[in-house]
Amino acid sequence: MDYAGLDYRNIRFPVDRPLTEDERAKRYHQKTPSNAPPMDFLSVIKCNNHYIELVDRWYSIKGFNTWFGVCVALGGLFFATMIVLAFFWAPVTDQRAALWFMMIVLLPISLGLVWGGWWLIRTECGRWTHYPMRLNRKTRQVHFFRQNGTVLMVPWDDLFLTLGEEKSPLSGTTYDLRAHMLDTDGETVLESFSLGYPSPLGNAESIDKFWAFLQPYMEAEDGVERTWHHLKENIGYLVPVDGRKEGWRWSIARSFMLAAHWPYLQLVFSPFFGLNAVGRMLAMWTSKVPEWPAEVEQESQVDADDPYTLTWRDNDTIGWWELYWPLICTVIGVGGFVGLIGWMVSNLWR
Template identity: 25%
Template sequence: MAWDGTVWVKLKRSLTDEEKAHQLKVDVVASETPKDDFNVFSMNNIFLESTNAAFKQRGLLTYGCVAIVAAAGFLAWVALWCLQNPLGHGSVQGPELAVAYAGATFFLIVSLAIVSVGLWGLHQENFTWTRFPVRFNRHTRMVHAFRGAGSKGVISVPWERAFFFVEPGPRDPISRASVFNIRCHVLDERGLVAQSFSVGSRVVTISDENTGNGRSIVNRLSSQFEYIRRFMEQGPGALSYPDLVPTQVSLANSMRIWGRTDKAILAERNFLTTLFVLVLSPLTYFTAVLHYIGQRTSRQPVWPPEVESECGQAPLAEPVRA
């Protein structure tokens, strides 16, 4: 299993039938309307650098883990207090006291384990890297996904051998919304999944994928992929210049990034989901603050010298208005 910022991905396995059915082939037009969808960090004549699915959601995991750490920490304090203050102040003895101590110890261990999980989750967005970009080099025909410092922190795969597909996520039990994103599997010589990373941004829909409204939302991913595919096949001149995602760390940029995340739901023009988004807007902007804190405590990614030398220092492509 490998953690990809939003989900655990099972490795060393064959492709599933669902993954094969949702494949986005690099040599087949995925959409007639390629759109960057606010997923591009930078683009020039040689490479395009994209976000991954976790980037725009940064802060959400922090929000959840802060609550987990606080709740589990309180339970751990209660369990510790019980260990220091036996029931009945001495009136409970023998087996009953042993059971009470065992129960308090058990809850203390479980609570501390949950605190550890929460701290691990906080570390995924704080004191790490500001972003985990994916770079598409049209000259070398390579795809590089940043995972950390050094050459071992980069997943690289030839463009023609990369297996892209639309990955459906689980339906949220409260909002009943489903999340989809583009994923790339790196296959070994036996056709097994050796590595995996996400590309672009997620889309959210409350409608079923098989309905017209649901398909229109999910099809945004095909447009995202076609933007990248067309760049790799035809270059930046065939595309409209993207609205670049800011890489400079600032509260204003975090607000801008998080303020756009609800547009996928609002685009459905459903009264209930629109109301849901408006009610949760304070949470959205609070999470944007956590996004900023996470970025402020983290380092900017640095590609290995071999990747940078491949990409060169080409000038930015001139904007082309479609």
């Protein structure tokens, strides 16, 4: 999946470089609204008259690296075990050259798979449940929770916003609303992050729709009211990670939302979505909940009588097609996958 920009072992967006002509051509100006229909792409944690808080670009696909990494690591461990057993306990034959080849060449490759799988798991597990971004309408500051637990604070008006493009072997070209913090020369990129990410299935027009949702909140006189109506009337769900880890129900529901309008596809791809749900649960359970520094919370005080406050507590009830059908698909998909692996392993032992 698309993990571009993940700051683990320095896999991140390129910085300390000048802006490109393509970034300049595809810039989003803070004062310029979009005519596209607004969409938030299930990225809002909470919203009020003071600030709006969003999830990071990796939140929607969280779980993939975990389950895939587990499969890679266990596969490598299985083959490494088979090679060692064959070398030391196989009957004496005239195939010792082949066994030495397995020990010298194939065993390191198998152990490399174990290491690679563990590396993938660590990109999600034992870290943070998510990396929130808070856009303060009143102070006009943007706070970004970095992957190392520190917080970047930059004025909204100083951000260089543009259409970001990344290429992934599994999802092809993906797009996001890329935010650059520039040096005093106005040319050099010092730090970058994704302010909005529609999903691996989004396109360039999706960013126009997200900008049509986000820009009015920060710029329009009636922006808070418009945002409130959009979230309350058109969406029904805010991300349930405000001061907490998401529960298993949301892990399942969120994993199947890529095919939310096609229940039959949820069943067809149930091994993939189901494993992602299980990996997502593991990643969430082993990670910490991010906390904003005291100074950020101090300048983000919400009025007790704020009529525009929305959090996950205001969500609609998750129904049959949002939870229970995906739960059934998870059982079918994961059960089928485990059964297939068990059948393959049993045949290898024969």
